[in-house]
Amino acid sequence: MAPPARSIISTSTMSTRIEAGQMTYKNPPTAPRQSATFDEYTLSEIRRAAATGIYDIRGAGAKRKVPHFDDLLFLGASISRYPLEGYREACGTNVVLGARHAKKPIELKIPITIAGMSFGSLSGPAKEALGRGATLAGTSTTTGDGGMTEEERGHSEILVYQYLPSRYGMNPHDLRRADAIEVVVGQGAKPGGGGMLLGQKISDRVAEMRTLPPGIDQRSACRHPDWTGPDDLEIKIQELREITDWEKPIYVKVGGARPYYDTALAVKSGADVVVLDGMQGGTAATQEVFIENVGLPTLACIRPAVQALQDLGMHRKVQLVISGGVRNGADVAKALALGADAVSIGTAALVAIGDNDPRWEKEYQALGTTAGAYDDWHEGRDPAGISTQDPELMKRVDPVAAGRRLANYLKVMTLEAQTIARACGKNHVHNLEPEDLCALSIEASAMAGVPLAGTDWIPGKTGL
Amino acid sequence: MPTFDLASVPLRDLNQALHAVGAGANETEFEVINPRGAHAVAVGIDAPVRVDVHGSVGYYCAGMNAEATVTVHGSVGPGVAENMMSGTVVVKGDASQYAGATGHGGLLVIEGNASSRCGISMKGIDIVVKGNIGHMSAFMAQAGNLVVLGDAGDALGDSLYEAKLFVRGEVKSLGADCVKKKMRPKHLALLADLLAKAGVTDAKPEEFTRYGSARALYHFNIDNVDAY
Ligand SMILES: Cc1cc2nc3c(=O)[nH]c(=O)nc-3n(C[C@H](O)[C@H](O)[C@H](O)COP(=O)(O)O)c2cc1C
Numbered sequence: 001m002a003p004p005a006r007s008i009i010s011t012s013t014m015s016t017r018i019e020a021g022q023m024t025y026k027n028p029p030t031a032p033r034q035s036a037t038f039d040e041y042t043l044s045e046i047r048r049a050a051a052t053g054i055y056d057i058r059g060a061g062a063k064r065k066v067p068h069f070d071d072l073l074f075l076g077a078s079i080s081r082y083p084l085e086g087y088r089e090a091c092g093t094n095v096v097l098g099a100r101h102a103k104k105p106i107e108l109k110i111p112i113t114i115a116g117m118s119f120g121s122l123s124g125p126a127k128e129a130l131g132r133g134a135t136l137a138g139t140s141t142t143t144g145d146g147g148m149t150e151e152e153r154g155h156s157e158i159l160v161y162q163y164l165p166s167r168y169g170m171n172p173h174d175l176r177r178a179d180a181i182e183v184v185v186g187q188g189a190k191p192g193g194g195g196m197l198l199g200q201k202i203s204d205r206v207a208e209m210r211t212l213p214p215g216i217d218q219r220s221a222c223r224h225p226d227w228t229g230p231d232d233l234e235i236k237i238q239e240l241r242e243i244t245d246w247e248k249p250i251y252v253k254v255g256g257a258r259p260y261y262d263t264a265l266a267v268k269s270g271a272d273v274v275v276l277d278g279m280q281g282g283t284a285a286t287q288e289v290f291i292e293n294v295g296l297p298t299l300a301c302i303r304p305a306v307q308a309l310q311d312l313g314m315h316r317k318v319q320l321v322i323s324g325g326v327r328n329g330a331d332v333a334k335a336l337a338l339g340a341d342a343v344s345i346g347t348a349a350l351v352a353i354g355d356n357d358p359r360w361e362k363e364y365q366a367l368g369t370t371a372g373a374y375d376d377w378h379e380g381r382d383p384a385g386i387s388t389q390d391p392e393l394m395k396r397v398d399p400v401a402a403g404r405r406l407a408n409y410l411k412v413m414t415l416e417a418q419t420i421a422r423a424c425g426k427n428h429v430h431n432l433e434p435e436d437l438c439a440l441s442i443e444a445s446a447m448a449g450v451p452l453a454g455t456d457w458i459p460g461k462t463g464l
Numbered sequence: 465m466p467t468f469d470l471a472s473v474p475l476r477d478l479n480q481a482l483h484a485v486g487a488g489a490n491e492t493e494f495e496v497i498n499p500r501g502a503h504a505v506a507v508g509i510d511a512p513v514r515v516d517v518h519g520s521v522g523y524y525c526a527g528m529n530a531e532a533t534v535t536v537h538g539s540v541g542p543g544v545a546e547n548m549m550s551g552t553v554v555v556k557g558d559a560s561q562y563a564g565a566t567g568h569g570g571l572l573v574i575e576g577n578a579s580s581r582c583g584i585s586m587k588g589i590d591i592v593v594k595g596n597i598g599h600m601s602a603f604m605a606q607a608g609n610l611v612v613l614g615d616a617g618d619a620l621g622d623s624l625y626e627a628k629l630f631v632r633g634e635v636k637s638l639g640a641d642c643v644k645k646k647m648r649p650k651h652l653a654l655l656a657d658l659l660a661k662a663g664v665t666d667a668k669p670e671e672f673t674r675y676g677s678a679r680a681l682y683h684f685n686i687d688n689v690d691a692y
Pocket residue numbers: 059060061115116117118121122143144145162184186187188253277280281282283284323324325326344345346347348377387
């Protein structure tokens with residue numbers, strides 16, 4: 001067919017040559033356009049689901065961007081508020097947990113604790129490193145689904161023992177040698193979800209601790225087997241207190257879902273401490289669809305929980321521990337300023353002891369991923385030796401050196417939080433308050449209940 | 465024998481006295497009167513004592529028991545002997561939900577009926593119920609033996625792991641992955657032993673049917689998804 005003259009007709013190819021008298025020109029091509037809706041990740045997930053017939057399970061927390069502590073700023077001191085001298089004037093960081101009912105409350109030197117992460121999901125040396133690091137820094141660490149190990153009890157001066165729906169490894173002996181008990185109702189990564197530890201991570205030791213055959217997939221129940229609802233929870237807490245002679249602080253951990261009511265009900269049920277975990281909170285293994293689509297962002301959880309405590313006259317009497325995406329001292333300071341008593345960290349602690357370290361890049365690539373993005377923690381092939389039960393891989397974690405790194409990191413976070421608190425004129429990190437903050441976005445302003453920067457507007461509270 | 469009258473003595477005093485029993489203690493027999501439905505009666509005992517509770521109790525009686533023999537001369541609320549480690553708990557009346565939940569060891573005998581979720585997530589305990597049990601019993605049961613002289617309700621043994629279930633009467637329905645299994649000589653011997661320990665004289669092992677896990681849910685498979 002003869003090329004069309006003097007007109008531009010064909011759009012079927014990107015480089016249609018047009019004869020225009022003597023002139024030839026190239027139609028500017030349109031660049032290939034990727035869909036914002038069907039982006040590369042979404043397409044790959046459709047293909048993966050089609051090929052395997054199984055939903056994607058992974059570790060870590062929500063990866064989507066949600067309003068977070070980064071969307072808040074501190075105002076610092078000015079004429080009306082004078083700052084404290086850095087390094088000279090003291091700025092306290094200690095926190096007492098459990099004084100409401102427990103005969104033996106615990107005192108942490110810093111307002112940052114290590115969150116519950118199960119032995120089974122983590123290797124023995126990783127648990128030991130967490131215990132060592134936390135102890136050096138003067139704070140607590142927490143067991144997880146699967147029971148208490150000698151590695152963590154032996155190396156954690158203050159150990160919180162989780163009481164989970166699965167009750168794997170639960171026994172009165174460990175209950176008595178714990179320093180506090182944490183009744184786990186939910187987790188931010190999966191409020192309303194149970195757990196799944198895949199067969200490849202069920203070594204003989206893990207299987208024995210859980211009273212199950214080695215090598216099979218282990219489902220952890222999503223509901224407690226012997227109580228439902230707040231009235232039962234109150235009786236359950238009473239039982240745990242009676243078993244341990246009212247000595248131990250009892251925490252209740254909930255995922256960020258209905259923070260006002262969950263906090264109020266936990267208090268009503270007799271909790272000494274409420275642990276509230278937002279949707280960015282990490283997990284060892286959960287469905288991707290759950291991690292990314294269920295739960296409230298951490299930032300949106302804090303104010304309603306604090307409000308519930310204040311409405312009940314229990315703020316600072318029942319302590320509030322916040323987790324889910326806490327990364328640095330600024331995050332700590334912001335959580336405390338919004339009313340939390342302490343924070344707890346999971347993912348960041350794992351990174352501090354070597355998780356996702358670029359030094360293993362070649363091996364991450366061999367697993368089809370890259371350092372920083374590796375999240376197949378349930379598969380047990382972690383090059384860093386942390387989320388694995390492989391005896392060779394776990395040798396890569398030196399518990400002493402890794403513990404030291406965790407302690408360093410915790411100290412840096414604490415110093416950072418103190419630096420901010422002093423700049424705001426506070427002699428204790430708990431004296432930080434919402435009035436020290438402003439928000440960078442309308443969303444963050446509404447969620448955190450602090451004014452949009454440069455205005456006195458809090459959506460839903462002041463003005464329109 | 466020390467007697468604790470829960471109409472006048474706080475529960476804490478009872479449990480602390482039971483916890484204080486150490487090796488070589490003089491007092492090894494205790495009596496509890498007027499429990500009036502109290503929760504957490506005789507919990508967390510860790511010594512070979514004998515406790516007789518006269519009357520009915522609320523939730524979690526004998527919770528986490530180790531070594532002790534606790535007898536309730538009455539009925540019990542939810543979660544009797546939950547997470548028991550060892551020892552014996554006997555309920556002369558009926559039991560509410562979750563009897564023996566997550567128990568690791570020891571023997572729980574219920575002379576009357578047990579409600580739903582009896583033996584849920586059991587991890588090694590032996591449970592003998594002389595009457596009937598309710599629905600969803602032995603849900604996710606991991607290890608141990610559940611013996612029922614009467615009937616079982618709906619969805620017995622749903623998502624069962626390695627626990628063994630023996631029922632003499634009717635089973636209304638089986639839960640996912642729970643199947644009828646052959647009674648072999650070793651099972652008959654095991655059952656005879658359990659019946660003897662529970663003081664059952666009017667039932668023969670041959671009258672029971674054994675149920676266990678088909679183990680089809682042990683590895684996730686999309687084709688089983690309807691069962692999950
Ligand atoms: C590897 C791993 C294992 C976890 N295991 C448990 C667990 O056994 N029980 C529990 O309550 N939470 C568990 N979590 C959640 C943490 O306790 C905590 O809520 C969460 O990690 C906090 O968020 P962050 O990771 O952003 O700091 C786990 C988290 C991770 C990363």
